[in-house]
Amino acid sequence: MQKIKSSEITTESQYLSRKDFLKGMGIVSASALVLAACSGQSVPSGDSPTGIPSEVATQGSVGSTPTEATEPVTSYDAITQYNNYYEFTTNKEGVAKLAKDFPTSPWKIEVGGLVGNPKTFDIDDLNKFSIQERTYRMRCVEGWSMVIPWIGFPLAELLQEVEPTSDAKYVRFETLYDPEKMPGQNSAWYQWPYIEGLRVDEAMNDLTILATGLYGKELLPQNGAPVRLAVPWKYGFKSIKGIVKIDLVDEMPTSLWMAAAPHEYGFYANVNPEVSHPRWSQASERRIGESGRQDTLMYNGYEEEVANMYADMDLVVNY
Amino acid sequence: MARISLPRFTVFQAAVHIAALLPLIILIFNWSQDNLTFNPIQALELRTGKYALVLLILSLACTPINTVFGFRQVLKVRRPLGLYAFLYASIHFAVFIGLDYQFNLVLLQEAIFEKRYALVGFSAGLILLALALTSTRGWMKRLGRTWTKLHKFVYLAGILVIVHYVWLVKSDIREPLMYGGIVLVLLLARIPYIRKQLSRVRQHRFIRKLHETPEVLKKKTDPKFLRRIGLIYSAIMSR
Numbered sequence: 001m002q003k004i005k006s007s008e009i010t011t012e013s014q015y016l017s018r019k020d021f022l023k024g025m026g027i028v029s030a031s032a033l034v035l036a037a038c039s040g041q042s043v044p045s046g047d048s049p050t051g052i053p054s055e056v057a058t059q060g061s062v063g064s065t066p067t068e069a070t071e072p073v074t075s076y077d078a079i080t081q082y083n084n085y086y087e088f089t090t091n092k093e094g095v096a097k098l099a100k101d102f103p104t105s106p107w108k109i110e111v112g113g114l115v116g117n118p119k120t121f122d123i124d125d126l127n128k129f130s131i132q133e134r135t136y137r138m139r140c141v142e143g144w145s146m147v148i149p150w151i152g153f154p155l156a157e158l159l160q161e162v163e164p165t166s167d168a169k170y171v172r173f174e175t176l177y178d179p180e181k182m183p184g185q186n187s188a189w190y191q192w193p194y195i196e197g198l199r200v201d202e203a204m205n206d207l208t209i210l211a212t213g214l215y216g217k218e219l220l221p222q223n224g225a226p227v228r229l230a231v232p233w234k235y236g237f238k239s240i241k242g243i244v245k246i247d248l249v250d251e252m253p254t255s256l257w258m259a260a261a262p263h264e265y266g267f268y269a270n271v272n273p274e275v276s277h278p279r280w281s282q283a284s285e286r287r288i289g290e291s292g293r294q295d296t297l298m299y300n301g302y303e304e305e306v307a308n309m310y311a312d313m314d315l316v317v318n319y
Numbered sequence: 320m321a322r323i324s325l326p327r328f329t330v331f332q333a334a335v336h337i338a339a340l341l342p343l344i345i346l347i348f349n350w351s352q353d354n355l356t357f358n359p360i361q362a363l364e365l366r367t368g369k370y371a372l373v374l375l376i377l378s379l380a381c382t383p384i385n386t387v388f389g390f391r392q393v394l395k396v397r398r399p400l401g402l403y404a405f406l407y408a409s410i411h412f413a414v415f416i417g418l419d420y421q422f423n424l425v426l427l428q429e430a431i432f433e434k435r436y437a438l439v440g441f442s443a444g445l446i447l448l449a450l451a452l453t454s455t456r457g458w459m460k461r462l463g464r465t466w467t468k469l470h471k472f473v474y475l476a477g478i479l480v481i482v483h484y485v486w487l488v489k490s491d492i493r494e495p496l497m498y499g500g501i502v503l504v505l506l507l508a509r510i511p512y513i514r515k516q517l518s519r520v521r522q523h524r525f526i527r528k529l530h531e532t533p534e535v536l537k538k539k540t541d542p543k544f545l546r547r548i549g550l551i552y553s554a555i556m557s558r
Binding site: 077257283292293 | 361418421429430487493
């Protein structure tokens with residue numbers, strides 16, 4: 001790992017304002033402390049975070065927080081200005097500008113399908129779940145990666161509330177379809193809207209979160225606001241953004257990328273240095289903000305938490 | 320390299336050299352300013368690759384341009400354009416093995432020899448290397464007719480570079496196919512029959528008029544025309 005440049009080390013005032021903020025949010029977890037201690041980047045100070053209710057308590061976040069990335073987190077600027085979000089544009093540096101005025105409120109998420117208690121959540125309803133900070137590695141299938149301090153809650157909490165039936169085998173996610181607000185959706189090259197899916201056990205895994213913020217702030221549109229998935233052991237494209245619909249289904253959903261290039265993007269898309277993309281190696285990655293490459297880890301470093309779900313599976317076939 | 324005596328160096332030649340070197344200067348400047356996206360190594364790879372491709376296409380376009388328009392000056396820049404393509408391809412490769420993979424032989428071996436897009440790109444690079452080394456007048460004389468045959472491999476390089484590009488993109492292959500279309504047209508223009516037809520176009524009244532009337536000379540220095548050329552240039556170079 002690269003040494004942290006002195007210019008990147010958080011100043012004391014930034015550190016304090018950050019800590020106060022986290023306290024205000026009720027997030028004083030082991031992760032937050034680890035983060036504050038090793039955060040390679042300064043938290044943008046000055047603008048006060050909004051929308052994240054301070055009364056939300058994160059019960060049991062200490063200890064129960066799964067493996068956290070201990071590498072320096074990627075800079076806020078990189079996370080918010082280098083985005084793969086084809087709904088706006090395929091140009092990573094162009095997303096932030098095009099998404100600037102994307103309205104994220106009001107916003108509803110319809111949760112249904114094979115459930116006993118279908119429900120439509122207003123975006124503010126999500127605050128009742130155990131909002132917490134989770135710092136995860138994010139590995140893009142293109143071969144670059146980031147470390148992102150998400151704010152979110154386990155997807156399992158939301159799913160439990162709608163009571164999936166025993167027939168439910170998969171969870172299907174859908175992004176908003178609105179070509180007027182998302183100009184990239186005018187491209188006939190892809191089959192919109194964006195669809196992604198998880199097996200129910202994957203969706204229920206404690207690592208899987210719905211993220212509503214990052215860096216202690218509300219999520220910005222270019223990062224998938226108001227709510228997106230974060231599944232850290234899978235390639236980034238699995239972490240669908242701008243979710244409006246979640247359905248429990250009995251058949252494996254076909255994701256947008258599976259439809260676009262079925263031999264290249266499979267349903268599982270687990271990070272695996274041993275299984276190459278048909279056209280490029282997945283053995284190493286370039287961490288944004290650092291030079292050179294580093295080895296890609298099995299399941300992106302979350303082997304302990306997730307490997308058991310794939311124990312009997314041929315990972316080459318189920319790419 | 321041929322000796323170039325300064326008086327024979329036309330404005331057109333000078334403009335071509337400047338236009339070909341400018342992207343490199345801008346790239347180095349942006350690199351030093353840390354102004355090359357949040358993924359600067361990838362940006363360097365993509366841009367040098369793109370410049371090499373564009374310059375190779377321009378080099379391939381020289382002969383057909385002369386065939387159709389009788390604009391002989393382009394023949395003078397055909398070799399420099401090819402050499403500039405090789406220069407950018409070399410930087411592209413150096414960034415790939417040095418900056419990106421930091422000379423990690425294990426990873427490089429996998430990246431170059433087990434991944435098809437890297438393999439075809441590498442092959443194209445080897446062809447360009449051979450052509451660049453034999454591009455001097457001395458080698459031309461030494462090799463005689465073999466030289467002409469050898470340098471026809473530039474078309475193979477062009478095709479390999481397009482394949483390299485198509486295999487690299489994630490899904491949307493429209494842009495590489497656009498460049499592929501241009502290479503294909505330039506290739507077809509070499510087929511003797513088509514070449515003949517094209518040279519006939521030169522006899523067309525419109526083209527002849529284009530050459531004979533002084534308006535054309537005016538048009539070449541027309542600020543509007545120059546600005547349009549500048550816009551096309553910056554559009555290609557900034558992507």
